[in-house]
Amino acid sequence: MTHFQLHPKAICATDPKNIGKDTRIWAFVNILPGAVIGRDCNICDGVFVESDVVVGDRVTVKCGVQLWDGLRVEDDVFIGPNATFTNDNFPRSGIYPNEFLKTIIRKGASLGANCTILPGIEVGPHAMVGAGAVVTKSVPPYAIVVGNPARITGYTNTKGVSEANLSESVDVLPASKSEAKAGAQSLGVGKASLVHLFSTDDLRGALTVGEFEKDIPFVPKRFFTVYGVPSRETRGEHAHKQCDQFLVCVKGSCSILLDDGTHRAEVLLDRPEIGVYMPARIWGTQYKHSPDAVLLVFASHFYDADDYIREYDEFKSFVSNS
Numbered sequence: 001m002t003h004f005q006l007h008p009k010a011i012c013a014t015d016p017k018n019i020g021k022d023t024r025i026w027a028f029v030n031i032l033p034g035a036v037i038g039r040d041c042n043i044c045d046g047v048f049v050e051s052d053v054v055v056g057d058r059v060t061v062k063c064g065v066q067l068w069d070g071l072r073v074e075d076d077v078f079i080g081p082n083a084t085f086t087n088d089n090f091p092r093s094g095i096y097p098n099e100f101l102k103t104i105i106r107k108g109a110s111l112g113a114n115c116t117i118l119p120g121i122e123v124g125p126h127a128m129v130g131a132g133a134v135v136t137k138s139v140p141p142y143a144i145v146v147g148n149p150a151r152i153t154g155y156t157n158t159k160g161v162s163e164a165n166l167s168e169s170v171d172v173l174p175a176s177k178s179e180a181k182a183g184a185q186s187l188g189v190g191k192a193s194l195v196h197l198f199s200t201d202d203l204r205g206a207l208t209v210g211e212f213e214k215d216i217p218f219v220p221k222r223f224f225t226v227y228g229v230p231s232r233e234t235r236g237e238h239a240h241k242q243c244d245q246f247l248v249c250v251k252g253s254c255s256i257l258l259d260d261g262t263h264r265a266e267v268l269l270d271r272p273e274i275g276v277y278m279p280a281r282i283w284g285t286q287y288k289h290s291p292d293a294v295l296l297v298f299a300s301h302f303y304d305a306d307d308y309i310r311e312y313d314e315f316k317s318f319v320s321n322s
Helices: 163-169 312-321
Strands: 071-073 103-105 143-146 151-155 159-161 174-176 183-186 193-196 198-202 205-209 222-227 235-240 245-251 254-259 264-269 274-278 283-287 294-299
Touching: 151 264, 245 264, 254 274, 264 274
Parallel strands: 071 103, 159 264
Antiparallel strands: 143 151, 183 193, 193 274, 198 205, 222 294, 235 283, 245 274, 245 294, 254 264, 254 283
16 A cells, blocks of 8 residues: 555556655656655646655645646645646757756745746745746746746735825824924844835925835945836845945835745835835845936945845855854
8 A cells, every 4th residue: 555645547658766754646647767756745636746846845746737848846836737848948859958958946935827927047945936927037036927038027925015004103193284204114024124214295395215224224324226127127126234325215216025035025115215225134126117207325334246146045055044
């Protein structure tokens, strides 16, 4: 008696030791020699699994999916019906590469029905790929992507923060019709905060003021502006070991995602009197830029390539050990 459930109309040619305890393999599944499938998985009807495939624990693979050589699926992944994987950018009949490209689906990710995943990319942990999406580039951790080609439309497990949230907890209500006070609110992501800068507006025009070491909690060593970003592109996607930043969208709008490794928040910057203080050791991403967006960033340190953390797993390890 096996330690996993195998439907009588399924074919399992791999060593039974390669199949984890309590995994369920349903009708018309074909698993080739060498394939590895973890514990408590659910492999539904009509799934084909090639030899150089590794599937983690508690993975669900719905009907009509083919898992090709080079695919690595980590724990707790959901793969929807008829999701399509590829492993060769230039396929020819009877011509095979020396090694197929590796595609990695990280822990907790979900792939919607009929999506297509191109070869050699990575879908980050807890990311979500929408039904029918065509994924041509690696997907960041927690990102939600839809469309063809797939683009980021949001992030999972992320709270949104707006000016309305800010006004509930700090005194930023207008002092008059033409003047607003300054204030700050913790975002619940490390020491990051949403800051409402002093602003005034009259017949002569509008003015926003921020004071270093007061509204902006450091004296900057440099600044830079980001503009002309295609609306589908993301910026940032890194953290700093020491450098603090303060971000203001002085024209147009963009969304800022902040992640301390445990908690995430998303802020829409759409007015020059609203800024975000993003201290070191926060993973930051900017996306959803309007065509006219101009993002102004103040930095507490001079540029130093060694201060950047560009891989999310490295960032998680860094903050855990700090």
